[in-house]
Ligand code: SF4
């Protein structure tokens with residue numbers, strides 16, 4: 001399939017779509033006019049596809065500076081009567097939380113969907129938070145799809161609910177749904193792209209105490225009304241395989257495991273699949289409970305529904321055994337899979353399932369952690385910084401590397417070991433500033449360009465204002481790298497691929513009052529090292545911007561121009577000093593069976609920076 | 624065909640594992656079969672281990688239960704050993720004999736077993752082992768980048784594979800730019816032929 005087909009395929013056709021791609025089709029079929037995001041795995045591909053199609057589809061899409069801004073942009077559109085869509089990874093909702101918690105008070109005019117992609121087991125995240133709890137905290141209706149088809153359909157359904165009750169709706173996916181591919185029957189596209197009109201009404205849109213007291217009341221009434229819809233909704237359905245001993249309540253990806261096991265093993269149960277799960281359809285669940293002897297709750301991350309069920313049993317003085325996370329039938333953390341759910345069910349129904357014996361290898365397996373790409377501009381920046389520190393005879397043990405969220409945090413691995421602390425987007429500066437106050441250790445803060453715009457700027461203002469001695473390295477690779485390469489305010493391109501005003505990081509830092517601001521190309525190792533030396537001698541905040549495009553960008557350019565240089569080791573010149581491997585560690589280098597240093601042509605990006613590292617000039621271009 | 628055909632692909636970030644899986648999955652859809660697939664994005668794609676799982680047939684979740692894969696395609700030799708828990712002696716295993724040595728080995732933090740040992744170990748587990756040098760076949764086809772197409776072709780030639788070659792080729796063309804078709808087709812055919820020979 002070509003990405004275009006997400007836009008061009010007609011009602012009734014089938015597409016093999018990623019959950020995230022299906023969300024885009026949902027946007028198109030839902031008549032959405034405005035969409036916004038800050039990229040974050042596992043939600044990023046939604047933005048990539050929208051960026052590709054928005055212009056042609058006639059809808060407005062932007063990569064915002066951060067999730068809070070993205071949220072506010074979509075909120076405004078919804079207030080102006082347009083349908084809008086804001087999406088982010090689960091922790092992105094923390095950044096947007098201030099807006100999230102209040103938008104539910106003001107309400108919306110046009111339908112508004114907030115998609116949160118949670119990441120159980122933290123494949124690409126710093127925590128495992130369950131945003132079903134955020135829905136409850138904010139009193140926002142919650143939908144939980146189980147596959148790409150449902151992502152699309154629930155998105156459209158959510159828009160209707162949102163519009164009817166003038167309330168935003170949260171669509172919660174997880175990694176296994178966002179990154180699951182499945183067959184999707186597409187429906188009719190409703191053109192969006194209208195201009196809205198905002199009708200002034202401060203009592204509805206200005207959250208001052210005078211007004212919010214009433215808004216809170218309205219919200220309560222809405223939630224009671226919406227609960228009635230959830231009670232009757234076909235999205236909450238029962239699958240009966242002919243048993244009443246066990247009833248399973250489940251949602252999201254967990255439903256898939258349950259239903260596959262039930263069908264494969266021929267288990268007789270009743271399954272209640274909840275897709276419209278907040279406001280919790282209490283009566284429906286109660287009726288279900290009354291038809292079975294005991295209950296198993298299969299849900300990922302927090303025991304949210306399990307607690308709802310236990311509460312219901314208490315409220316109605318019912319005595320029924322509830323199995324789930326809280327009694328240890330299923331694990332309390334991490335994502336599930338068919339084997340885990342199978343084991344849980346096995347514990348309850350008597351009789352064992354047939355199992356294959358688990359094979360293990362006797363051989364030691366090499367570690368293969370993610371690494372900075374070959375040709376990555378962060379690597380030479382780190383290399384030069386390390387050399388500068390050595391030249392100045394600074395003790396690395398006394399330096400705190402306050403890192404941030406992005407590829408560059410991968411420098412926590414040897415030989416760099418240059419990430420000591422990292423908690424969230426933009427934290428390198430706030431934390432770095434704190435360390436300078438709390439300790440007498442040196443602090444070097446490292447942040448990427450996109451992360452700087454996202455959450456680093458207030459931290460830098462704070463650090464400059466308090467006149468702390470800190471070296472800030474802004475690693476400007478001209479993109480949002482970790483999430484696959486999206487534009488940000490520092491590049492002259494927007495989410496629709498239109499020209500945009502480029503914000504200069506250098507000017508921003510100078511404008512904030514930094515006394516030392518210099519930009520350098522890290523592929524010039526010598527100059528970079530010299531600038532680092534200068535910066536490290538500076539007594540206040542020194543900002544060094546290492547600016548060079550991400551290896552993904554150069555790889556794409558190489559592909560287009562077909563001018564990629566290829567490199568090899570001249571074995572006659574190579575002294576096997578292994579500097580290139582031990583100190584620089586581009587993953588394209590390896591030592592072969594004959595103990596010779598080699599470059600893997602499949603991995604080498606042709607950047608050529610290693611030539612500057614080899615003391616024997618043994619690295620050569622293949623002619 | 625069995626009710627559900629389970630296909631597990633493992634490789635290293637950058638090898639095109641996800642693309643190959645998508646092509647297979649879409650081919651299944653074209654044939655009118657249900658198909659679900661799970662893929663990896665994000666951090667792991669930076670040179671780490673990349674896994675995709677596919678179920679063709681009446682399944683809701685793409686995640687493969689322990690010991691139940693019908694076909695394992697390992698794009699890199701040692702990666703096959705990481706997922707032994709997914710296979711049994713009934714699983715067909717297609718394995719690329721060209722290693723990608725991780726930096727941890729070059730740095731001396733970990734060891735890479737000899738490829739012969741890896742193959743030996745797999746031979747003990749399954750009678751259905753098919754070893755090929757996909758990089759070499761891709762090179763002959765015209766571009767080592769097409770390693771993934773070699774392995775996809777090899778997988779398609781394994782017994783019980785539910786889709787025929789033609790539909791895979793069609794799906795390949797739907798998914799890749801026309802300029803790359805010739806090399807990719809050669810690569811795919813190369814892998815297919817190699818496995819046919821091995822099975823003789
Ligand atoms: S740095 Fe140069 S001389 Fe030293 S091992 Fe690498 S290629 Fe050989």
Ligand code: SF4
Nearest residue numbers: 374586604605608610
């Ligand atoms: S040219 Fe050298 S540093 Fe650049 S990717 Fe190739 S091996 Fe790595």
